Amino acid sequence: EPEVTQTPxxxxxxxxxxxxxxxxxxxxxxxxxxxxxxxxxxxEFLVSFYNNEISEKSExxxxxxxxxxxxxxxxxxxxxxxxxxxSAMYFCASRGDSLGxxxxxxxxxxxxxxxT
Amino acid sequence: xxKTTQPPSMDCAEGRAANLPCNHSTIxxxxxxxxxxxxxxxxxQxxxxxxxxxxxxxxxxxxxxxDRKSSTLILPHATLRDTAVYYCIGELxxxxxxxxxxxxxxxx
Numbered sequence: 484e485p486e487v488t489q490t491p492x493x494x495x496x497x498x499x500x501x502x503x504x505x506x507x508x509x510x511x512x513x514x515x516x517x518x519x520x521x522x523x524x525x526x527e528f529l530v531s532f533y534n535n536e537i538s539e540k541s542e543x544x545x546x547x548x549x550x551x552x553x554x555x556x557x558x559x560x561x562x563x564x565x566x567x568x569x570s571a572m573y574f575c576a577s578r579g580d581s582l583g584x585x586x587x588x589x590x591x592x593x594x595x596x597x598x599t
Numbered sequence: 600x601x602k603t604t605q606p607p608s609m610d611c612a613e614g615r616a617a618n619l620p621c622n623h624s625t626i627x628x629x630x631x632x633x634x635x636x637x638x639x640x641x642x643x644q645x646x647x648x649x650x651x652x653x654x655x656x657x658x659x660x661x662x663x664x665x666d667r668k669s670s671t672l673i674l675p676h677a678t679l680r681d682t683a684v685y686y687c688i689g690e691l692x693x694x695x696x697x698x699x700x701x702x703x704x705x706x707x
Contacts, residue, residue, distance in 0.1 A: 590642030
C-alpha cells in the first residue's frame with residue numbers, strides 16, 4: 484500500500500540554525516500539506532501546496548518557513564532560523580484529485596524537531 | 600476553531616462496539632464530515648467521511664443524523680490497537696482543522 488514517508492524521524496538542532504524536513508508524498512497525489520503538533524497540543528495546519536505554489540498558509544507559517552517541491556517526488560519544509568518554540572512534530576500529508584474534492588489526506592509518520 | 604464538539608474521552612471493552620459521538624450543528628449543507636484518528640504520536644489516519652447518508656468501509660461505520668447536526672463513528676469490534684484519539688472534522692476548506700478529539704481507550 485502506498486504511503487507518505489518523512490525524513491529524518493528525529494532532528495535536533497540549535498536555535499538559529501536552518502533545518503529542512505523532507506517528505507515523499509504518495510506518487511500520484513497532487514495536493515501537499517504540512518502540519519505540526521506541539522507536544523500535548525492539537526494538530527495545526529501550516530501550509531497547503533498545489534501546482535507548484537502555496538494554496539493557503541496559516542499565521543504560523545511566517546517568513547521563516549518555506550516549502551518547495553524540488554523534483555517530482557520530494558516535498559520539503561524549510562525553517563530558516565529555528566526558535567525554541569518550533570520544537571514540535573511535523574507531519575506531511577498528501578491527497579489525490581478526488582471527485583467532489585473529498586479531503587482524504589494521507590499523513591506521514593512525522594519528524595520530531597527538537598530545538599535546543 | 601473546529602466546528603465540531605466531541606467528548607474528551609471514552610472507554611470501550613475489547614470486542615465490543617465503540618460508538619463515538621460528534622456534534623456539528625453549525626456545518627453547512629455541503630460540508631462533509633470526516634473522521635481521522637491518531638494513534639499515540641503517529642500521523643493522523645483517515646477513517647471515513649460522509650455528507651448525508653450513512654457510510655461503511657472496512658474500518659468503521661458513520662451514522663449521520665437526518666438534520667446533519669451530529670454523527671456517530673462506530674467501530675464494530677474494537678481491538679486494543681484502536682486505542683487512539685479520534686477526530687471529527689466538518690470543514691469545507693482544503694485544510695483540516697483538528698480539535699482536541701475523543702481519546703478512546705480500549706481495555707482487555
